Amino acid sequence: SSTDTEGVTPELEKAGLLNKTKIAEGGRKLRKNWNPSWVVLVGNSLVFFKDPKSQNPDSWKPGNSRPESSVDLRGSQLQWANDLSSRKNVFKLRTVTGNEFLLQSETELLIREWYRTIQNVIDRLDKE
Ligand code: I3S
Secondary structure, eight states, X not given: OTTSOTTTSOOEEEEEEEEEEEEEETTEEOOOOOEEEEEEEETTEEEEEOOGGGOSTTTXXXXXXXXXXXXXXXXXXXXXXXXGOSSSSEEEXXXXXXXXXXXXXXXXXXXXHHHHHHHHHHHHHHHO
């Protein structure tokens, strides 16, 4: 918005509702717990919100809403992971710190767009 100081607030790339479960923490396997999550891709981070009130594109802005967690995409890896779930349209995101998440949508086009957009950010960071 016009009140942002230029260069301080990173660019919002994408936001939307996906199903999410964390399956590993620091390389240690976790029990799955699927939940809907409002996912926001901003700058170099993927930010997760669970509060339904957070489900609008402004929620990522500093001070507007408290994220459940956030992931630094630098050095992260994406792969399709239909072998890791009975659900369709699933991919796995693995961070450099060994945290692993599955993200899923009932809508194939939507999950493909998320995959492509996140991969583009990872590729851009790899080149820096
Ligand atoms: O990969 P898994 O272990 O078959 O994943 C399923 C289980 O985690 C299940 O929970 P409990 O077995 O802890 O009750 C979940 O409810 C399922 O959603 C998991 O499988 P899917 O295929 O939905 O990712």
